[in-house]
Amino acid sequence: MKTLTHLDRLEAEAIHIIREVVAEADKPVMLYSVGKDSAVMLHLARKAFYPSPPPFPLLHVDTTWKFKAMYELRDKMAQDSGMDLLVYQNPEAAEKGINPFDHGALHTDMWKTEGLKQALDKYGFDAAFGGARRDEEKSRAKERIFSFRTSSHGWDPKNQRPELWNLYNARKAKGESIRVFPISNWTELDIWQYIHLNDIPIVPLYFAGVRPTVERDGMLLMVDDDRFPLQPGEEPVMRSIRFRTLGCYPLTGAVESTASTLPEVIQETLLTTTSERQGRAIDKDAGGAGMEVKKQQGYF
Amino acid sequence: MSDIETKDAVYVTDQLIADDIDAYLVSHEHKTMLRFITCGSVDDGKSTLIGRMLYDSKMIFEDQLDALSADSKKVGTQGQEIDFALLVDGLAAEREQGITIDVAYRFFNTEKRKFIVADCPGHEQYTRNMVTGASTADLAVILIDARKGVLVQTRRHSYLCHLIGIKNIVLAVNKMDLVDYDEAVFDAIVKDYTEFASSIGIESFTAMPISGFKGDNITTLSENTPWYKGPKYPGITLVEHLETVEVLSSVDADKPFRMPVQWVNRPNLDFRGFSGLIATGGVKAGDKIRVLPSGKTSTITRVVTFDGDLDEAVAGQSVTVCFEDEIDCSRGSVISVADNPPQTADQFDATFVWLADEALIPGRAYWLKLGTQMVSATVQEPKYTVNVNTMEHMAAKTLELNAIGVAELTTDKQIVFEAYADNRTLGGFILIDKMTNATVAAGMINFSLRRSQNVHWQAVDIDRRQHANLKNQKPAVLWFTGLSGSGKSTIANLVEKKLHRMNRHTFLLDGDNVRHGLNKDLGFTEADRIENIRRVGEVAKLMTDGGLIVITAFISPFQADREMVRSMLPEGEFIEVFIDTPLKVAEARDVKGLYKKARSGELKNFTGIDSPYEAPRNPEVRIDTTVLSPEDAANLIVDTLLGDA
Numbered sequence: 001m002k003t004l005t006h007l008d009r010l011e012a013e014a015i016h017i018i019r020e021v022v023a024e025a026d027k028p029v030m031l032y033s034v035g036k037d038s039a040v041m042l043h044l045a046r047k048a049f050y051p052s053p054p055p056f057p058l059l060h061v062d063t064t065w066k067f068k069a070m071y072e073l074r075d076k077m078a079q080d081s082g083m084d085l086l087v088y089q090n091p092e093a094a095e096k097g098i099n100p101f102d103h104g105a106l107h108t109d110m111w112k113t114e115g116l117k118q119a120l121d122k123y124g125f126d127a128a129f130g131g132a133r134r135d136e137e138k139s140r141a142k143e144r145i146f147s148f149r150t151s152s153h154g155w156d157p158k159n160q161r162p163e164l165w166n167l168y169n170a171r172k173a174k175g176e177s178i179r180v181f182p183i184s185n186w187t188e189l190d191i192w193q194y195i196h197l198n199d200i201p202i203v204p205l206y207f208a209g210v211r212p213t214v215e216r217d218g219m220l221l222m223v224d225d226d227r228f229p230l231q232p233g234e235e236p237v238m239r240s241i242r243f244r245t246l247g248c249y250p251l252t253g254a255v256e257s258t259a260s261t262l263p264e265v266i267q268e269t270l271l272t273t274t275s276e277r278q279g280r281a282i283d284k285d286a287g288g289a290g291m292e293v294k295k296q297q298g299y300f
Numbered sequence: 301m302s303d304i305e306t307k308d309a310v311y312v313t314d315q316l317i318a319d320d321i322d323a324y325l326v327s328h329e330h331k332t333m334l335r336f337i338t339c340g341s342v343d344d345g346k347s348t349l350i351g352r353m354l355y356d357s358k359m360i361f362e363d364q365l366d367a368l369s370a371d372s373k374k375v376g377t378q379g380q381e382i383d384f385a386l387l388v389d390g391l392a393a394e395r396e397q398g399i400t401i402d403v404a405y406r407f408f409n410t411e412k413r414k415f416i417v418a419d420c421p422g423h424e425q426y427t428r429n430m431v432t433g434a435s436t437a438d439l440a441v442i443l444i445d446a447r448k449g450v451l452v453q454t455r456r457h458s459y460l461c462h463l464i465g466i467k468n469i470v471l472a473v474n475k476m477d478l479v480d481y482d483e484a485v486f487d488a489i490v491k492d493y494t495e496f497a498s499s500i501g502i503e504s505f506t507a508m509p510i511s512g513f514k515g516d517n518i519t520t521l522s523e524n525t526p527w528y529k530g531p532k533y534p535g536i537t538l539v540e541h542l543e544t545v546e547v548l549s550s551v552d553a554d555k556p557f558r559m560p561v562q563w564v565n566r567p568n569l570d571f572r573g574f575s576g577l578i579a580t581g582g583v584k585a586g587d588k589i590r591v592l593p594s595g596k597t598s599t600i601t602r603v604v605t606f607d608g609d610l611d612e613a614v615a616g617q618s619v620t621v622c623f624e625d626e627i628d629c630s631r632g633s634v635i636s637v638a639d640n641p642p643q644t645a646d647q648f649d650a651t652f653v654w655l656a657d658e659a660l661i662p663g664r665a666y667w668l669k670l671g672t673q674m675v676s677a678t679v680q681e682p683k684y685t686v687n688v689n690t691m692e693h694m695a696a697k698t699l700e701l702n703a704i705g706v707a708e709l710t711t712d713k714q715i716v717f718e719a720y721a722d723n724r725t726l727g728g729f730i731l732i733d734k735m736t737n738a739t740v741a742a743g744m745i746n747f748s749l750r751r752s753q754n755v756h757w758q759a760v761d762i763d764r765r766q767h768a769n770l771k772n773q774k775p776a777v778l779w780f781t782g783l784s785g786s787g788k789s790t791i792a793n794l795v796e797k798k799l800h801r802m803n804r805h806t807f808l809l810d811g812d813n814v815r816h817g818l819n820k821d822l823g824f825t826e827a828d829r830i831e832n833i834r835r836v837g838e839v840a841k842l843m844t845d846g847g848l849i850v851i852t853a854f855i856s857p858f859q860a861d862r863e864m865v866r867s868m869l870p871e872g873e874f875i876e877v878f879i880d881t882p883l884k885v886a887e888a889r890d891v892k893g894l895y896k897k898a899r900s901g902e903l904k905n906f907t908g909i910d911s912p913y914e915a916p917r918n919p920e921v922r923i924d925t926t927v928l929s930p931e932d933a934a935n936l937i938v939d940t941l942l943g944d945a
Contacts, residue, residue, distance in 0.1 A: 003332060005329065005330055006333035006414035010333070012617050019562040019576075022563060023563050047618075050606040142404045164436075165724060165728045171667065266325065
């Protein structure tokens with residue numbers, strides 16, 4: 001008889017969760033950020049409902065500052081999967097010209113946190129799939145797979161529903177919503193290995209390439225378009241780099257690398273000694289509790 | 301940076317990763333997965349042990365370690381050394397308290413397996429968290445401080461693990477370094493625990509002398525405990541044991557096939573598949589299956605996945621299966637091997653773990669979710685509760701937060717089940733509060749009660765349709781709800797008079813009148829009010845079976861109870877009439893002088909004063925008595941009933 005590997009079990013668990021949400025929620029949506037975790041999520045959704053296309057749309061809460069290559073893959077994947085793609089940009093942030101160079105933390109607040117809340121309210125989604133993993137960050141280790149949000153999208157870490165066996169309680173009052181994390185139990189290595197085994201398309205920026213960069217505050221940033229304001233004396237330098245995580249390009253640090261295949265990327269990941277989110281500025285606010293505070297305010 | 305010793309050989313795969321990443325990926329691809337929980341008292345060194353396993357398996361990165369090292373100096377309890385507990389304790393609130401208050405999940409790999417650790421609290425109040433963590437575990441590591449031996453908490457944790465059905469129990473006697481690795485100390489603890497374990501039915505366990513802090517017997521056999529390998533003890537390290545014990549999914553694969561249906565997959569007229577996670581056994585094309593509860597049989601034609609049809613699928617896999625015949629099967633159905641199906645029943649003996657601050661209300665209707673089945677269910681007063689410290693059975697009227705008790709469970713329709721001991725998926729359930737939607741209890745079915753099967757439903761020749769036809773009307777229940785003094789009885793009376801004049805056959809069940817007879821044994825506590833409504837609901841149902849239009853006028857303050865009555869009746873026959881009179885208006889009228897008594901404290905549990913009124917969310921009719929006269933209200937209700945509104 002077949003012995004299930006850890007990836008078999010993680011995949012089966014995620015598919016089970018995705019189907020439960022579709023069976024019990026009124027209007028589910030999958031948040032799609034075009035990163036590698038999103039790529040795995042989309043693939044799992046397609047597996048869960050095959051031969052039907054997944055019976056929910058993809059939602060990209062766009063900050064307008066993602067890498068060009070991300071927008072390209074996003075549109076291609078939506079087309080391949082036969083799913084609707086909804087792109088939401090916070091009109092207020094657009095109007096005020098909020099950007100990562102001039103506005104720092106406000107950029108994330110307005111485009112991502114506020115943008116997400118506005119998008120969910122606008123479409124009336126009552127369940128949103130997200131690709132967060134428990135191994136990413138300390139406060140996430142304790143989050144449930146089904147995470148309840150008040151009608152104002154707040155998260156109360158002391159008031160979560162117990163999750164026993166694989167029984168998920170998706171009932172909620174009008175206005176409340178759930179965030180669902182089907183890949184909670186996956187690690188970064190699992191994600192990479194799954195992408196490798198299933199040949200899942202990911203943004204080419206995960207692989208090394210020679211790209212224009214500047215070094216700023218100890219971070220290696222890529223000059224992805226001409227909106228990047230160069231400081232006096234700064235000159236883009238061509239370096240062989242890749243990204244371990246993808247977000248807004250002005251906020252995402254690259255690593256110097258020559259890893260151009262998935263096994264090489266995995267090899268580098270495994271041999272490295274710094275954690276994945278280190279390339280992102282977001283965790284460093286508010287001391288050790290940065291992400292926890294953000295989540296209580298409604299960040300994913 | 302610290303004096304933590306270097307990593308043990310079992311984890312050192314760096315060389316392989318560097319030399320041959322493809323070979324490493326192949327080996328990693330074939331790893332199996334074990335989920336386990338760790339439980340211990342506050343100072344047993346649980347977080348330290350987990351922290352060490354993460355550290356040793358390279359799941360801690362340098363930047364995290366730097367932060368940890370800084371934190372250790374700031375708030376740590378290990379002086380200048382690294383406090384692994386800080387790495388494992390997550391939320392800000394609990395960091396300040398210095399205790400773990402929730403279940404946290406951690407991950408690490410060895411060469412053979414991936415591990416998911418549920419870090420469970422040792423704190424007294426948190427039975428619910430431990431049960432949650434244990435429910436998905438293949439194995440439990442119960443930590444004991446070698447200096448303290450078997451404590452009350454040890455017994456409690458062991459009992460809970462056993463209750464939830466964990467067969468693999470590791471007794472990790474920790475902090476052996478602090479008792480000079482004394483064999484006699486270990487022997488005594490093992491002896492104590494053996495006695496206790498057999499008294500509660502734990503058949504076997506594996507005892508190990510370890511030190512999470514120093515690393516003894518975690519990944520390599522320690523030189524400090526030479527007596528551990530010999531005739532008395534097997535001398536197996538903790539990690540080696542975790543790598544080799546059998547996981548639940550392979551145990552489940554040997555049982556008969558069962559799969560709860562989650563979703564019917566119907567992309568077009570040519571394809572009809574049933575999707576689910578296989579709970580037990582295996583399935584392949586050609587297998588004869590039976591769909592429960594209908595009992596219809598068919599044959600599997602395909603086991604469909606995105607990656608192509610499978611020859612065979614086993615417990616733990618999410619698949620979609622197709623049948624040869626078009627038989628009824630939908631979410632909540634269970635697909636089973638044809639010749640050995642699970643049973644159906646609606647009354648059970650079950651063990652409950654109460655998870656909510658609000659205690660059980662016996663007789664109150666809750667949602668019950670078991671597999672993919674969702675039904676309405678009630679729980680009787682517990683037969684007993686278990687003192688988790690002494691294992692004594694105690695009498696109880698209810699179940700409060702963290703209580704464990706055995707009680708009778710009744711569902712409003714037959715559900716497909718197996719005893720929890722045989723099948724976790726078809727025997728484990730949760731209860732959900734119908735108002736707050738909170739998960740209030742976890743339950744495990746022990747066995748079904750045959751009572752309802754022995755009282756067979758007597759088939760009668762003249763059925764409800766014929767009764768109704770003779771009266772030339774559609775039976776219904778007009779269920780009035782509203783505060784005392786809102787005008788329910790007045791309007792209900794008018795409605796009945798109007799219907800009577802229209803030659804309709806009616807009957808008015810009035811709250812006060814019923815309490816003089818049928819329900820005179822009931823008081824006004826929450827439980828009695830529920831029973832009051834349940835009986836009225838059953839009587840109303842019998843009367844509709846007789847073809848009558850029933851009018852009821854009861855305060856019926858709780859949404860869940862009104863919903864219970866609604867669920868007793870055929871769709872469309874329950875018409876909820878909300879007599880919406882604001883409290884201050886009803887109190888100003890105070891026809892019977894009851895509000896005055898309630899305000900003075902003479903009357904207890906009075907709705908609106910010291911007992912809540914839950915207004916209907918979507919009543920079929922809402923009467924605002926501050927705007928409508930009783931006459932107009934009665935007309936509106938009659939029009940709604942007869943479909944003229």
